[in-house]
Amino acid sequence: ETGVTQSPTHLIKTRGQQVTLRCSSQSGHNTVSWYQQALGQGPQFIFQYYREEENGRGNFPPRFSGLQFPNYSSELNVNALELDDSALYLCASSLWRGAAGYTFGSGTRLTVV
Amino acid sequence: DAKTTQPNSMESNEEEPVHLPCNHSTISGTDYIHWYRQLPSQGPEYVIHGLTSNVNNRMASLAIAEDRKSSTLILHRATLRDAAVYYCILSLTNSGYALNFGKGTSLLVTP
Numbered sequence: 001e002t003g004v005t006q007s008p009t010h011l012i013k014t015r016g017q018q019v020t021l022r023c024s025s026q027s028g029h030n031t032v033s034w035y036q037q038a039l040g041q042g043p044q045f046i047f048q049y050y051r052e053e054e055n056g057r058g059n060f061p062p063r064f065s066g067l068q069f070p071n072y073s074s075e076l077n078v079n080a081l082e083l084d085d086s087a088l089y090l091c092a093s094s095l096w097r098g099a100a101g102y103t104f105g106s107g108t109r110l111t112v113v
Numbered sequence: 114d115a116k117t118t119q120p121n122s123m124e125s126n127e128e129e130p131v132h133l134p135c136n137h138s139t140i141s142g143t144d145y146i147h148w149y150r151q152l153p154s155q156g157p158e159y160v161i162h163g164l165t166s167n168v169n170n171r172m173a174s175l176a177i178a179e180d181r182k183s184s185t186l187i188l189h190r191a192t193l194r195d196a197a198v199y200y201c202i203l204s205l206t207n208s209g210y211a212l213n214f215g216k217g218t219s220l221l222v223t224p
Contacts, residue, residue, distance in 0.1 A: 004156075033211045042200060042214035043157065056208025090156050097210040098147070104156030 002027055004105035006091050012111045013081050019110065021076040025093030026103045032074040033102070034066060035090040043090055049074060050096060078110075086112045114213050115139040117201045122219040125191045133186040133218055135201030140181050144204055147212060148175065148186045150197040157200065157214075160186065196222045 005024040013019050025032050031050045035043035045058035049068035063079040072093070078085060088109050092102040118136040125131040137146065145164050149157040161168055161175045163184075168175040174187040188195055200217040204210040 042216050045205060045211045048209040048211045050209060056205060056211050101159035101162060102212060106156050
């Protein structure tokens with residue numbers, strides 16, 4: 001079975017720009033969640049999609065938005081980038097409620113300058 | 114949402130057992146206890162999870178206290194490849210049961 005694939009692996013953007021990160025979920029998984037991990041910190045939950053509907057959101061502003069597609073792949077969009085958005089962005093896929101665990105990708109390292 | 118408390122760091126000798134503690138005194142009756150680990154420059158990796166009974170798999174064992182307010186992840190024989198940050202996690206019950214990470218325990222394994 002294939003794991004979770006994220007693209008791109010690294011990205012540099014300028015403050016104020018917009019960025020789209022992509023995630024292909026593991027085969028058979030219908031839930032995708034996104035996390036932001038700052039250096040030296042644990043991942044922070046951004047939002048989660050189950051069968052194309054957002055079913056949970058963490059404490060992130062509306063400029064963080066996402067989509068889940070019929071094949072259960074997903075996008076994370078961030079508008080009006082700020083310097084503090086520099087982080088590792090992780091995508092995880094699972095069955096509903098994390099049954100049998102979440103599979104994480106290796107992440108996208110975003111640097112905002 | 115309930116939170117977990119873990120030591121910031123622990124150290125172990127190679128080939129010895131490691132017991133990683135976790136406190137979750139505000140856990141609710143339906144919360145699963147999850148353990149993930151993260152190696153440098155990688156995404157978190159599933160280790161084990163359980164609800165009430167102790168659990169074993171090829172990677173580790175999870176011992177859950179009878180009152181469920183604490184748990185212990187047991188690595189039976191630590192190897193150098195087990196050096197990682199270990200996270201004890203409860204679910205975000207109001208957010209689709211996504212994972213509520215804390216800061217984790219950084220495990221150092223010495224030869």
